[in-house]
Amino acid sequence: MTHTTGPDRGAHARDGRKTKGEHTKGEHTKESGGRKGLHRRKFLGGMAGVGLGAVGAAGAAFSLLTEGTRSKAAAATDGTLTIPDLLEGTTSDGTTTFTLAAQTGTAEVLSGVTSTTAGYNQSFLGPTLKWTNGDTVLLNITNGLDEDTTVHFHGAHVPAEMDGGPQSAFAAGTTWSPTFTVLDEAKTLWYHPHALGTTAEQATHGLAGMIIVEDDSDTSAALPGDYGVDDIPLIFQCLAVDSAGDIKYDQSGYLSSGLSFPVLVNGENVDDTTLAFAATKTRNRFRALNASPSDIITLQRSDGGTLTQIATDQGYLAEAAEVTTIRLVAGARAEFVMDVTEDVTLQAVITTGWIRGGSGTYDFLTVTAGGTDTPDDLPSTLNTIERYDTSDFTARTITLSNTGATMKINGSAGLTMAGMTMISTTLGAKEIWTITNASQLEHSFHLHDVPYQLVSVNGEEPTGVGLGWYDTYEVVGGGEIVIAMEFTDFADDTYMYMLHCHLLQHEDEGMMASLMVTES
Numbered sequence: 001m002t003h004t005t006g007p008d009r010g011a012h013a014r015d016g017r018k019t020k021g022e023h024t025k026g027e028h029t030k031e032s033g034g035r036k037g038l039h040r041r042k043f044l045g046g047m048a049g050v051g052l053g054a055v056g057a058a059g060a061a062f063s064l065l066t067e068g069t070r071s072k073a074a075a076a077t078d079g080t081l082t083i084p085d086l087l088e089g090t091t092s093d094g095t096t097t098f099t100l101a102a103q104t105g106t107a108e109v110l111s112g113v114t115s116t117t118a119g120y121n122q123s124f125l126g127p128t129l130k131w132t133n134g135d136t137v138l139l140n141i142t143n144g145l146d147e148d149t150t151v152h153f154h155g156a157h158v159p160a161e162m163d164g165g166p167q168s169a170f171a172a173g174t175t176w177s178p179t180f181t182v183l184d185e186a187k188t189l190w191y192h193p194h195a196l197g198t199t200a201e202q203a204t205h206g207l208a209g210m211i212i213v214e215d216d217s218d219t220s221a222a223l224p225g226d227y228g229v230d231d232i233p234l235i236f237q238c239l240a241v242d243s244a245g246d247i248k249y250d251q252s253g254y255l256s257s258g259l260s261f262p263v264l265v266n267g268e269n270v271d272d273t274t275l276a277f278a279a280t281k282t283r284n285r286f287r288a289l290n291a292s293p294s295d296i297i298t299l300q301r302s303d304g305g306t307l308t309q310i311a312t313d314q315g316y317l318a319e320a321a322e323v324t325t326i327r328l329v330a331g332a333r334a335e336f337v338m339d340v341t342e343d344v345t346l347q348a349v350i351t352t353g354w355i356r357g358g359s360g361t362y363d364f365l366t367v368t369a370g371g372t373d374t375p376d377d378l379p380s381t382l383n384t385i386e387r388y389d390t391s392d393f394t395a396r397t398i399t400l401s402n403t404g405a406t407m408k409i410n411g412s413a414g415l416t417m418a419g420m421t422m423i424s425t426t427l428g429a430k431e432i433w434t435i436t437n438a439s440q441l442e443h444s445f446h447l448h449d450v451p452y453q454l455v456s457v458n459g460e461e462p463t464g465v466g467l468g469w470y471d472t473y474e475v476v477g478g479g480e481i482v483i484a485m486e487f488t489d490f491a492d493d494t495y496m497y498m499l500h501c502h503l504l505q506h507e508d509e510g511m512m513a514s515l516m517v518t519e520s
Contacts, residue, residue: 081275081365082266083228084210084235087127095136095179098129100151102193102207103144108245109262111269115245118145118205120191125267126209128233129191131182133215138179143172149202151176152194153211154331154446155313155471157183157488160495160517163448166417167495169195183489186215187315188287188333190235196416200249200293200504204239206267208291219316219382224285224337232277234288234365236328237264238295238350238358249293250505251405254356261358263350270348270364279340282371285310287335290328293504294354296442296474299326299334302345302363308378311335314451314469316383321465329353329444331472331502334465337378340369353442353503385467388453388484393432396423398513400445400475400501401438406510407501413510414500421513423499426520427491432484440477443506447471447485448497449515455482472502491519 089096105123109115120126131137143149148171152164161168162178170176189211193202210233214220224230240248241260248254262269290297301307306322313333326334330353338344346365350358401408414420425431432455435445451469454462458479475481493516500512 079268079273079275081232081277082268084125084233084266085122085127086227087121087129089129089137095138096131097138097140099140099142100126101142101144102149102151102202104146107206107267109239109241109247109264109269110243110245110260113241113243113245115241115247116205117247118202118207120207120209124206125235126191126207128209128227129211130227131184131211131213133182133185133213136179136181138177140175140177142175143170145202146172147198148172148195149198149207150194151191152448153189153191155184155187155189155333155451156211157450157490159490160449160492160497163495163497164191164194165448165496165498166194166196182213184213185315186217186220187213187311187313188289188335189213190289190291190333192291194498197508200508203291203504204237204249204293205247208235208237210235210287210289212287219379222376222379223310224281224283226281230279230281230283231285232287233266234286235264235266236288236290236292236297236348237267238262238292238297239264240357250508251355254354254505259356261350263348263358263362263364265348265364270362274345274363275365277365277367279367279370281375282341282369282373283337283339283375284367285335285337287333288326288328289333290330292330292353294330294352294442294506295357296330296351296353297328298349298351299328299336300324300347300349302347305344307336307338309334309336309465310378310382312465312468313471317465317468318383318385319381320378323465325349327474329442329472329474329502330504331444331446332470333472338367339375340367340371343368353444354505385453385469387467388430388432388455388486390430390432390455390484393430393484395432395434397434397436398423398499399436399438400443400511402441402511407506409499409511409513412513414512414514415510417514420510422496423513423515425487425515425517427487427489427517428520429517430484430486432482434480434482435475436480437475437477441506442477442503443475443511444502445473445475445481445483445499446502447483447499447515449490449517450485450487452483452485455484457481487517491517493518 089098100120107117107124117124148169150164158180162180192208309321410421412421496514
């Protein structure tokens, strides 16, 4: 393992913080309906990873395929938005237990074509989990696949041993039982596999689900929160599928001929169909998750109107922001509300993030007005976000690069735990990282454990929604972002967190490093 030694300054313990010794360890124990897509599309993706400079030679493996985008004309609404089931937990002795099983199945990703898929407790995707700040949760997760898997709680601030990274892989037929206290405030998270070399395959086949964290803040009380009624999950997937229904996940698959690149919302194909949601309340809250392996999704209204964004990856903004678009790279989330007094159609603009993929503009959902209530004004302040003074923060540079199809962080390919770069820091450390993209490829930088603030994006200071909290952010080819974070609550001398590109193929091709947070 390549080590980057933790610096001396800015690395001190924070009094009163919990460490792993105060949490029960995860255990391994031995234990022994698909969604219907509606249409298909066939075309090549546009330029992937267009950066600050011209797209340069990145090896033969990364020859770019180009074509114009496609705009889908408004289609008649003939389908209803599927709302993922809400998984009920069982509470006993102060702990709420959730039971999940990763399993294989079949589903129609393309209309009329059966695909082999995977899901949690079902054939494709998984149920939504609801956690409450301050509660203790236990998850009994059984591996019904025929290979190792993990379940990572993307964006959650949990002990490293419970994070579901590659060190926590568990075998077919066994059950992993992580347990922890929910320290996160209200936000939208998600869960998906994170084993070495198999993340893209397992996640693209359907192993993904949303997590909603609730709290008792005044802001949460003032916002829509009735799941499936006025609090609506939107899980986007842009996949690559051949005519036989085989879902592709790696470079050779994506470069094969005769592919379609379907866009799915909550498991439903929206290529040529606009789904419908009949609003029964005037104000509706939407939680958008880009669960695609690589493509970028931009949300907007078909009439050019505004969306009221209230949250980024890591919770509420300081104040609601009126925006015309919301751009989500792979792995990112956002929340917005709309006061629906007349029908509104939402669009997804798809941009290829990898060597090949989807492109175009799709009317994916028409929200029909039906509420008769008059909601109160949104709170003028949603959250208190104190901007970091980074003058005394410890600085690091994290370099993203590639040699042909091999992806690297700080010069090392994270294809094995021993082979990846390891960043060493200490509990209480405050750090500022410059994430430099030395390639001309698109990357989506994800940090486990703690949220970060944007200090700059390609040399520009953030404004508006860029002042929120993130755990996943775009790094364009030739660009850089500067982020700041503080390592709180958890330390471990065995289990590590991860930092990596959330283009899942890049992660599996080596763009992943480990993060060890130890006691000072």
